[in-house]
Amino acid sequence: MRIKADTGVCVGSGQCVLAEPTVFDQGDDGIVVLLTDRPDGEAAARARNAVNLCPSRALSTVEE
Template identity: 45%
Template sequence: MRVTTERDRCVGSGQCALLSPEVFDQDDDGLVLVLREEPAEALRDEVLQAADLCPSRSIRVHD
């Protein structure tokens, strides 16, 4: 699994960082940062949930 984001679409809601803090964070402007581009398989469910709940649909999960 590989995680990418479209930071220009991010609205800074922070749901990703709350749902999967090992994979996502926010910069000083509140925009998404990917901490682990290739997270462990054990984190799959929370990463998928973060992508699903992202209001701007800026998170992509690639298999």
């Protein structure tokens, strides 16, 4: 699985960072920053949850 982030859609709510801080961070402007786009193990499960929590739908997954 690969995570994609559309920074043009992100509203900076921070739900992704709260759900999985090893995968997501926020820049000075509050916009999502991917720390890794290919999480594994428990981080992958929490990252999937973060994708579902995103209020602006800026996050998505690509199954590989």
